[in-house]
Amino acid sequence: MGIDIDIDIDKATGGATVLKQERALHTRHALVRSAAEVFERHGYVRAKLTEISAGAGVSPGALHFHFENKAAVAATVQAVAAESLRRAARTATRRPDLDPLRRLTDASYALAERLRQDVVARAGSRLSGDEACRTEVDLGAEWRACVHGLLTEAAARDLLAGGVSRADATASVVAATTGLEVLGRTDPEWLSPETLTRVWRVTLPRLAAPGALSRLPPGPGA
Amino acid sequence: MGIDIDIDIDKATGGATVLKQERALHTRHALVRSAAEVFERHGYVRAKLTEISAGAGVSPGALHFHFENKAAVAATVQAVAAESLRRAARTATRRPDLDPLRRLTDASYALAERLRQDVVARAGSRLSGDEACRTEVDLGAEWRACVHGLLTEAAARDLLAGGVSRADATASVVAATTGLEVLGRTDPEWLSPETLTRVWRVTLPRLAAPGALSRLPPGPGA
Incomplete structure (x- = not known):
């Protein structure tokens, strides 16, 4: 029974990790798409990171979790x-x-x-x-x-x-x-x-x- | 003789004005050319007015005598x-x-x-x-x-x-x-x-x- 519980916990943790990774991937995709829209609208130099994160529906902190700076966002796009x-x-x-x-x-x-x-x-x-x-x-x-x-x-x-x-x-x-x-x-x-x-x-x-x-x-x- | 002197003064003043206008035109041409070079090198957004005036061999004040701001320079180019x-x-x-x-x-x-x-x-x-x-x-x-x-x-x-x-x-x-x-x-x-x-x-x-x-x-x- 102890084993069963362990397995259940493992399964639960694994599921949570996968879910977290999926969410992170989803956020990253949304950021790349939003960045492309902002770069297209304003050009690279005038594009604002706050507009990119807002366009993806995430916080500026979430953007910085994925990308160090604007150059990194542009390189990924x-x-x-x-x-x-x-x-x-x-x-x-x-x-x-x-x-x-x-x-x-x-x-x-x-x-x-x-x-x-x-x-x-x-x-x-x-x-x-x-x-x-x-x-x-x-x-x-x-x-x-x-x-x-x-x-x-x-x-x-x-x-x-x-x-x-x-x-x-x-x-x-x-x-x-x-x-x-x-x-x-x-x-x-x-x-x-x-x-x-x-x-x-x-x-x-x-x-x-x-x-x-x-x-x-x-x-x-x- | 008084008349002669008057005419000479008029001529001298006129000459100085023409010279001044020519110099202003020359400066303006030099600024437009330097601006074009800087815009070509860095693009509009990153172009610096100080680099444009320096490229024309004039002071930033001379640039501002001719152009109100960067948008005015670009419009003239x-x-x-x-x-x-x-x-x-x-x-x-x-x-x-x-x-x-x-x-x-x-x-x-x-x-x-x-x-x-x-x-x-x-x-x-x-x-x-x-x-x-x-x-x-x-x-x-x-x-x-x-x-x-x-x-x-x-x-x-x-x-x-x-x-x-x-x-x-x-x-x-x-x-x-x-x-x-x-x-x-x-x-x-x-x-x-x-x-x-x-x-x-x-x-x-x-x-x-x-x-x-x-x-x-x-x-x-x-």
Whole structure:
């Protein structure tokens, strides 16, 4: 019976610990989301920690339990955004059954949708270009490398149209997609599948060799 | 002789006033340029007035003689940038002898060059998109209206290629040029004529009707 009681106590304590961890995780998520909203509204420098904790429905003390200072909050927003955006890009680009131009357009739709729907992705993406809170995360550089890699593969497989160099293609795609991301910060319509399709409808037929194009419907990936 | 002396005194006073005005104008120019450099380095919120006056080689008091506060400095940087960029765009677009697509590409080269060469244009352009110091100047909106106007004219004159709507064309050109402007803030190479030509080489042949294209060399305007 003594054993039973011990087990019961253990179970009760374990349950309480799990509950506490869950609550802590929930608070942390709420803080990251609130921080993203505040960073998006005011920018990094003017964002106030009190507004972030209030937005998450917790005390300033609870925020400080999770984050040492504003830089730590911003670094976490960037890290969470990076994880979310990298996952979206990976899902689209790691498809050996699809050709590289199709993977490129699929990745652009996936990233735009993530940015449009998710304030943490959007705020983190913006923070990673803000010299006031530089971290090691540089999402712009990661995207440029991704575009360059896929277009290099397309060039190697003779999928690029004649008269268009890999450098021309990379500059165009990077410029257009970077523009959409920045314009989408103030007007989410720029990140809609419809707008992205407008841009690909102009760009893609010039990038792709005639044979490749028939397999590349300019529209959201299936 | 009394008259001669009077005239001499008038001349001397007039000369001193002109000299004083010239010096004030020179100081004001130096302050605007230094402010642009400081805004570009630190962003609006973190920019310090003492660094701006020091950069112009004047005292903080001299800065306050010209500008009431940081918002007034930023508003002036934006106004000077707007004037400079509008002049560059006007020179390119007010050419009734050239077709609207050629005027569009010419304007893009002129604006990119202005942004690349002139720190005030660059800083003012960036400030006009910064919610921390909104003024009535919205250079992004002006450029979008300019692109839209020229492409509307091109569509009306049957210069757009079949299969490309005016909305497709506008979205592509606005996205790509906005991207170049933003990328050029950290790497001026994105604003070079070479990079712009890469982008136009991909975009233009898809925008222009076959007949129009032969008259549209994708390169800096003559």
